Amino acid sequence: MSTIYDVAKEAGVSPKTVSRVLNADAPVKEKTRVAVEAAMARLAYVPSNAARTMRSRKSGLVGLITGAISTSPGSGEFAGLPAIHIIQAAQRVLSEQGMTVLISDVGERHGQMARLVQTLLEHRVEGLMYVVEFHERIKLPENLDSQSVVLVNCFDDAGTPAVLPDDEGGEYNLVRGLVERGHSRIAFLTPPEQQVARALRLKGYQRALSEAGLAYDPAMVMTAALTGLAHEFDLLWDVLDRVLGNPDPPTVICCGNDKMAMRVYGLLSDRGLKIPEDISVVGYDDYRIISEQLHPPLTSASLPYEAMGARAAHMLLSMIRKEIQPKETRVDLVSGPVTWRKSVRTYDQTVVNIQSTRRNYK
Amino acid sequence: MSTIYDVAKEAGVSPKTVSRVLNADAPVKEKTRVAVEAAMARLAYVPSNAARTMRSRKSGLVGLITGAISTSPGSGEFAGLPAIHIIQAAQRVLSEQGMTVLISDVGERHGQMARLVQTLLEHRVEGLMYVVEFHERIKLPENLDSQSVVLVNCFDDAGTPAVLPDDEGGEYNLVRGLVERGHSRIAFLTPPEQQVARALRLKGYQRALSEAGLAYDPAMVMTAALTGLAHEFDLLWDVLDRVLGNPDPPTVICCGNDKMAMRVYGLLSDRGLKIPEDISVVGYDDYRIISEQLHPPLTSASLPYEAMGARAAHMLLSMIRKEIQPKETRVDLVSGPVTWRKSVRTYDQTVVNIQSTRRNYK
DNA sequence: CGGAGGCATGACATCGGTGTCATTTCTATG
DNA sequence: CATAGAAATGACACCGATGTCATGCCTCCG
Numbered sequence: 001m002s003t004i005y006d007v008a009k010e011a012g013v014s015p016k017t018v019s020r021v022l023n024a025d026a027p028v029k030e031k032t033r034v035a036v037e038a039a040m041a042r043l044a045y046v047p048s049n050a051a052r053t054m055r056s057r058k059s060g061l062v063g064l065i066t067g068a069i070s071t072s073p074g075s076g077e078f079a080g081l082p083a084i085h086i087i088q089a090a091q092r093v094l095s096e097q098g099m100t101v102l103i104s105d106v107g108e109r110h111g112q113m114a115r116l117v118q119t120l121l122e123h124r125v126e127g128l129m130y131v132v133e134f135h136e137r138i139k140l141p142e143n144l145d146s147q148s149v150v151l152v153n154c155f156d157d158a159g160t161p162a163v164l165p166d167d168e169g170g171e172y173n174l175v176r177g178l179v180e181r182g183h184s185r186i187a188f189l190t191p192p193e194q195q196v197a198r199a200l201r202l203k204g205y206q207r208a209l210s211e212a213g214l215a216y217d218p219a220m221v222m223t224a225a226l227t228g229l230a231h232e233f234d235l236l237w238d239v240l241d242r243v244l245g246n247p248d249p250p251t252v253i254c255c256g257n258d259k260m261a262m263r264v265y266g267l268l269s270d271r272g273l274k275i276p277e278d279i280s281v282v283g284y285d286d287y288r289i290i291s292e293q294l295h296p297p298l299t300s301a302s303l304p305y306e307a308m309g310a311r312a313a314h315m316l317l318s319m320i321r322k323e324i325q326p327k328e329t330r331v332d333l334v335s336g337p338v339t340w341r342k343s344v345r346t347y348d349q350t351v352v353n354i355q356s357t358r359r360n361y362k
Numbered sequence: 363m364s365t366i367y368d369v370a371k372e373a374g375v376s377p378k379t380v381s382r383v384l385n386a387d388a389p390v391k392e393k394t395r396v397a398v399e400a401a402m403a404r405l406a407y408v409p410s411n412a413a414r415t416m417r418s419r420k421s422g423l424v425g426l427i428t429g430a431i432s433t434s435p436g437s438g439e440f441a442g443l444p445a446i447h448i449i450q451a452a453q454r455v456l457s458e459q460g461m462t463v464l465i466s467d468v469g470e471r472h473g474q475m476a477r478l479v480q481t482l483l484e485h486r487v488e489g490l491m492y493v494v495e496f497h498e499r500i501k502l503p504e505n506l507d508s509q510s511v512v513l514v515n516c517f518d519d520a521g522t523p524a525v526l527p528d529d530e531g532g533e534y535n536l537v538r539g540l541v542e543r544g545h546s547r548i549a550f551l552t553p554p555e556q557q558v559a560r561a562l563r564l565k566g567y568q569r570a571l572s573e574a575g576l577a578y579d580p581a582m583v584m585t586a587a588l589t590g591l592a593h594e595f596d597l598l599w600d601v602l603d604r605v606l607g608n609p610d611p612p613t614v615i616c617c618g619n620d621k622m623a624m625r626v627y628g629l630l631s632d633r634g635l636k637i638p639e640d641i642s643v644v645g646y647d648d649y650r651i652i653s654e655q656l657h658p659p660l661t662s663a664s665l666p667y668e669a670m671g672a673r674a675a676h677m678l679l680s681m682i683r684k685e686i687q688p689k690e691t692r693v694d695l696v697s698g699p700v701t702w703r704k705s706v707r708t709y710d711q712t713v714v715n716i717q718s719t720r721r722n723y724k
Numbered sequence: 725c726g727g728a729g730g731c732a733t734g735a736c737a738t739c740g741g742t743g744t745c746a747t748t749t750c751t752a753t754g
Numbered sequence: 755c756a757t758a759g760a761a762a763t764g765a766c767a768c769c770g771a772t773g774t775c776a777t778g779c780c781t782c783c784g
Contacts, residue, residue, distance in 0.1 A: 051740035266657020295628020413770035
């Protein structure tokens, strides 16, 4: 493989001039530049990042740690769907800025974490992103204390800069939209209790109800999913039974997430209930693989993963370029829209309500 | 950041001895080793991969190019689910062998491909994997002609080593299993025509029928998906209409893939047909996100993505270590099992057939 | 006790770029 | 036309490891 010296000789200039042509960091005469570029082409020259990194102390690398790619294939969980979008967006932004992303997967082996970080440090990454699957609290290993780090979809107690989804606002928008469509009896099947999203979404649900002047009925709110429960279907069956058996049953079921909504579709179909004629269903997350393929397509609040990834990438770049102080803790909440699809029925008789409601919030 | 010289001074030895401790590539006295390790710990020394790469000409990097991570978020396609598993498995194997994976995403921008490869070459990757979403034929850019490359889930005309799913065998196993369960009237809704998998799976379907002594009825085989068709649902509706309206209707519908099966669930439910009581349904791919969450859970043939990723990683390692000649073209077919779930009904009256059939193939 | 031979360590050059500073070549201006 | 000052280029050291080869230190055995 040819070097900058070979190119210099071939073009009849000094190595330093070749370097200047490569980096365009100092004026080079047009004629010289052309000669050097021709020489590079002839020799199929490819610069060595290693050598460059060594002298300039800039690797052009950003490390990205995630569990996404290998999220427990055996667990039946969504295999890395969400985080993938975060990663994709982050990578696009970073590569546009000339950074290469070194993606490392911790998978289930969180014990490997330190070793993984070690590898990234050996590659002299200029910054680090930590991306997780579900909105949660985490703790970073100590060996990256002095690095530029941005957390995505998670946060820690040390106040590391983070980018998070606005779960509360998303559920609020979803429920408000339901109210605008004439629903006033709204069931809410919460996400698993351990999840951070649960409390936030519940809060958004309550806020939307209260702003619409609707009473909060605890009988309409149930936990229908437990992490790690083997017979989730049974629980969901029972919960649906109770909700639908209510003397004043809901016109719509808000599912804590799309996966739950998918199961609800099946169970409602078993009971002979049609969506949305007999009852409406909405999800959360807007995993298009589910929401668009279900029949009828599912209304769902988007988790703005692309936006989060892009935001995090920009944040990290600012930190690398010292535009932001490392100590200046920032937590960005990112909102996503609700995508209204056919799983929700609009009740005309309450259109009046919609108008008035809308006026309030517009 | 401290260097090997700092460590050497701290430990009172020469830099070369520190290097030997790091790499364990030459005998070092126990006492010396301990002293050096202590010095490294005190200084929080992290070796520089750049320097190491430069001198030893080994980067320890493997490039992985994929479209998976950013597969068209707007297309409603499965966003990178399959390839993710391939990548995960490959990464696990490679990192166990001390390699770091540089994942690059071409996304939709195939024009970026050359630039992307360029970046990988600058990092002096020792080998390359090219992973795609769907089993297909591809063409590699020319600038990686002389590299060690393994294709995964795809192949080219140049005879580059490749690892592919055994679509024919998978469909064969699936249909054979159906026959064993008493089905003899088996509809097959093919994957989109452009897909390589279509012809292979159809072939497997036909082989299973013919080995079971069942006639091949063209009326039972229909194309129910077209790539890029906006109103796929309409097509599927019509196809189902025809298949179910057949004077001798099938007892089971083999869907070209799980996504199609998911849609078929919805359409069958619309018609008031129960799965599997009224009709059985099977898919292909075994995307657990679909197959396990559907109600009832879907029987499906696995695409052995983990195995393919691992196989490809091992193949690439052999090439890097020169255990395999680069010219020695290898194409590995990897088979996956069928996961039998509740979407298939077993007909007892033909158990006799099962026995005899099984005897034939065991 | 002396020397062969293995074990442990060190000296020094080198990998391929870039930073620093010196030097040469223009260009504009009096 | 001389010359200041900018533009363009070059000389040389250096980033932080490892490869090569030399050498010092033991140990074992005759």
